[in-house]
Amino acid sequence: MRYAICFTPPASDPLSLVAANWLGRNVFSGDMMEPPAVRGLGIHEIAFHTAVPRRYGFHGVLKAPFHLSHDMPESQLLRDLMRFSGTFVPFQIPRIEVARLGNFYSLLPSTPCEQIQYLASAIVQEFDRFRAPLSEAEIERSDPDGLSATQFSNLHRWGNPYVMEEFRFHMPVTGPVNAIDMPRIEPVLRTIFEPVLCEPVMVSNVALMIEEGTGGPFRVHSLHPMGKVSARKIA
Template sequence: MRYAICFTPAASDPLSYVAANWLGRNVFSGETVEPTAIRGLSIHEIAFHTAMPRRYGFHGVLKAPFRLAADVTEAQLLRDLMRFCGTLTPFHINRLEVARLGAFYSLVPSLPCEHAHYLASAVVQEFDRFRAPLSEAEIERTDPGGLSAAQFANLHRWGSPYVMDEFRFHMPLTGPVSHCDMPRVEQALRAVFEPVLADRVKVANVALMIEEGNGGPFRVHSLHPMGKVSARRDRVPALA
């Protein structure tokens, strides 16, 4: 069993609803969602392109999946995450947009968001003590030969190559897409998501996600509000 610390909008957020329909699974309940017909892509093509992100559910990773260290418990992780989130200040991502990252499509901030980068770095450092060391098999699955020197150092120090200066906040929407399919997939993604991307995205909670069984899908275990209880109703700064 593995855990991950992520951001995902609340279950009632329109973006969560649209993402669940696209991916074919609700990250909160874990239930399968019947895909909506989309012009230009068949249901089978959508299922194929979303197979990888469907397993993880709609999220933006802050701390990549990890197994608990031998000397800590889930209860301790929950307690410390709740305490940590109480020290954070909610913020907004100016807006998200559909973008291609290599062969994959994701939602990414339309402008750099320093607060998201700071949040991810703080989470990685604060909760590294809960992470069991990577096994040799887990290291090999990251394809260490294809990493830069900085990414390789991150892998061995933090358990993931894409942290600190190598981090880029993104919310995956597809697995790898072949070059010939990219125009149709991108057009479909824009048609599906752009109606709910006009507004800023409120980042006011951190999600603890849990893997069901060994290698099963991830779902939201718990949402942890950011900020002190007395301050959570205060205004949220508009920060890009």
């Protein structure tokens, strides 16, 4: 069983609903969803291209999946995450768009968002004490020979190559896509997601996600509101 600290909009948010339909699974309930009917792309193709993000559910990772250290109980992680989240003021990502990142597609901020970068870095540092050390197999799966010096250092210090200055916030909506399929996939993604990307995305909570068994799907365990309780009541 692994945990991850992420951002995902509330369950009732239009973006969450559209993403759940596209990926084929609701990250809150775990329910499987029927894929949308789209011209030029069959349901089996959609299922294939969304297999990887479907397992992880719709989210933007802030602290990548980790095993809990043997001396750190889940109850302590929950308490500390609730306390930590309250120290951050909610903020907006002004605009998110469909974009290609390597050979897969994600929803990314249109322009760099310093607040989400800072939040992710703070979470990595604050909660690293809850992370069990990486096994040799986990290190090998990270392909250390293909990492830059900074990424290699991050892997051994923080358990993930892509943190701090190497971090780029993104919410995956496909797995790897062959170059030959990209001209068909990208327009479909824009058609599906752009209607719910017109408004800024409010970052007002941090989600603790949990893996169901070993290698199972991830689901939202709990949402931890940002901001002081008194401020949230006034809002």
